[in-house]
Amino acid sequence: MEFVVAVDGPAGSGKGTVTKIVGKREKLVYIDTGAMYRCVTLDMLRKNIGLEDIEKIKEVLENINIEFKEENGQNTVYLNGENVTKEIRENEVNQMVSQVSHLVEVRKNITNLSRKVAEGKQVIMEGRDIGTNVFPNADIKIYLDATSEERAKRRYNQNKEKGINIPYEEILENIKFRDNNDKTSPVAPLKQAEDAIYIDSSNMTIEEVANKIIEIIKEKKNTL
Numbered sequence: 001m002e003f004v005v006a007v008d009g010p011a012g013s014g015k016g017t018v019t020k021i022v023g024k025r026e027k028l029v030y031i032d033t034g035a036m037y038r039c040v041t042l043d044m045l046r047k048n049i050g051l052e053d054i055e056k057i058k059e060v061l062e063n064i065n066i067e068f069k070e071e072n073g074q075n076t077v078y079l080n081g082e083n084v085t086k087e088i089r090e091n092e093v094n095q096m097v098s099q100v101s102h103l104v105e106v107r108k109n110i111t112n113l114s115r116k117v118a119e120g121k122q123v124i125m126e127g128r129d130i131g132t133n134v135f136p137n138a139d140i141k142i143y144l145d146a147t148s149e150e151r152a153k154r155r156y157n158q159n160k161e162k163g164i165n166i167p168y169e170e171i172l173e174n175i176k177f178r179d180n181n182d183k184t185s186p187v188a189p190l191k192q193a194e195d196a197i198y199i200d201s202s203n204m205t206i207e208e209v210a211n212k213i214i215e216i217i218k219e220k221k222n223t224l
C-alpha cells in the first residue's frame with residue numbers, strides 16, 4: 001500500500017536531517033527532491049549551460065540519471081553514475097538551483113520523477129511543493145519552518161561538519177534570497193498546504209521534531 005509523508009519547508013528548516021531520521025525509524029523510503037534539482041543544476045554548470053538555453057536544458061533532462069543509494073548507512077546521490085553527494089551542496093549550485101527549479105520543463109520532469117520513485121512505496125519525501133503539487137493527496141503533510149537566522153546557523157554548522165567553508169553572513173544572504181525566490185516562484189511556489197501541519201522548529205531540537213512527526217505518523221497509521 002502506498003503511503004506518503006510530505007515534508008515541505010524553506011532551506012535550512014531541518015527538513016533534511018529530520019526526514020532522514022524519521023524515514024529510518026519508521027522504515028519509510030527517504031526521497032530528497034531538492035537533491036534532484038541540485039543534480040540538474042550541477043549538470044548544467046558542468047556543461048556550461050545557461051538558464052536561457054532551454055533546448056540544451058531539455059537535452060540534459062532527457063539524458064539525466066539520478067539515483068539515491070544508501071552506502072554505509074549514509075544517503076548518497078548519484079548523477080549519471082558519479083557520486084555527487086558533496087558537489088551538489090557547493091556554493092555555485094546553491095546560487096543557481098532556485099532559478100533552475102523555476103523552469104517549467106525542469107519542474108515537470110522532476111515532479112514526474114518524484115512520483116515515479118514513490119510509486120507503490122511507503123515514503124517520506126522532502127521538498128518545497130510536495131504537499132501542494134507533487135502529492136496533493138499525501139497521507140500526511142508537514143510544513144517545517146524556522147527563523148532565517150536560525151536556519152543560516154544550522155546550515156553553517158552542517159557545512160562545517162562536511163568540510164565546506166562558507167561564511168555565516170553569506171549563507172544568511174543566500175537563504176533570504178532563496179526564500180524570496182522560492183515563495184514568489186511562478187510555478188509551484190513554496191507555501192504551506194491548507195491541510196498541512198505547521199511545525200516551527202526554531203526552538204526545538206532535531207530529536208523533538210522527529211518525535212513529533214513520528215507521533216503524527218503513528219496516529220495516522222492507526223486510523224488506516
Ligand code: DC
Nearest residue numbers: 011033034037097098101127128129
Ligand atoms: O531543499 P534544497 O535546499 O536542497 O532545495 C534546493 C532548491 O530546489 C531550492 O532552492 C528550491 C528547489 N526545490 C523546489 O523548487 N521544489 C522542491 N520540491 C524541492 C526543491
